Every structure is written in structure tokens, then in C-alpha cells.
Amino acid sequence: MTDFLHESAAAEKLVSDLQAVIADAEDLLRATAGQTGDKVSELRARIEERLVHTRRRLSDAQRTVMERGRAAARATDHFVHEQPWQAVGLAALTGLAVGVLIGRR
Numbered sequence: 293m294t295d296f297l298h299e300s301a302a303a304e305k306l307v308s309d310l311q312a313v314i315a316d317a318e319d320l321l322r323a324t325a326g327q328t329g330d331k332v333s334e335l336r337a338r339i340e341e342r343l344v345h346t347r348r349r350l351s352d353a354q355r356t357v358m359e360r361g362r363a364a365a366r367a368t369d370h371f372v373h374e375q376p377w378q379a380v381g382l383a384a385l386t387g388l389a390v391g392v393l394i395g396r397r
Contacts, residue, residue, distance in 0.1 A: 303357045310350050317343055 321336060321343075372379040 303353065307350060307354050307357070310346065314343055314346060314350070 317339060321339060324332065324336065
């Protein structure tokens with residue numbers, strides 16, 4: 293479960309970083325809209341095409357992360373309903389561990 297949480301956090305960070313890069317690239321395209329020339333036009337077209345492709349892939353990745361999160365939540369809910377006493381014991385041990393760690397400071 294911790295691996296999933298770590299992967300999920302890393303994926304969310306990646307999505308956030310890619311969204312920032314896309315926004316910066318779009319700003320750059322708007323700022324250079326007045327530039328003319330074959331090379332500039334070709335470069336702008338290639339960048340726009342890649343941005344569309346990247347946005348699509350980013351949306352797919354975001355959807356995958358959300359689906360995996362929902363699946364993990366359903367699995368946790370199922371576990372708690374099927375084995376409530378083990379869930380209570382696990383929660384108690386986790387609380388005890390956090391209390392010990394906080395008490396050390």
C-alpha cells in the first residue's frame with residue numbers, strides 16, 4: 293500500500309510538472325506569435341502538435357492515477373468491512389507508532 297501511495301504522489305507531481313511545462317510552452321507560443329519565417333512557423337507547428345499530444349497523454353495518466361486511487365480506496369473499504377477487528381488493530385498500532393515518534397521530539 294505504501295508503494296502505491298509513493299507512486300501516486302510521484303505521478304501527481306509529474307502531472308503537475310507537465311502541466312506547468314505545457315503552460316510555459318503555450319505562453320512562449322503566444323509571445324512569439326508575431327515572429328515570421330519558415331523555421332519559426334515550422335517550429336511553432338511542431339511545438340503545437342507536441343503540446344496537443346502531451347495534453348492527451350497527461351489526461352490519460354491523470355485518469356489512470358485517479359482510477360488506481362479509487363481501486364485502492366475500494367480495496368481498503370472491503371478489507372475494513374471484511375475484517376473489522378484487524379483494521380482496528382492496525383489503526384491502533386499505527387496510532388501508537390505515530391505517538392511514539394512524536395513523543396521522541
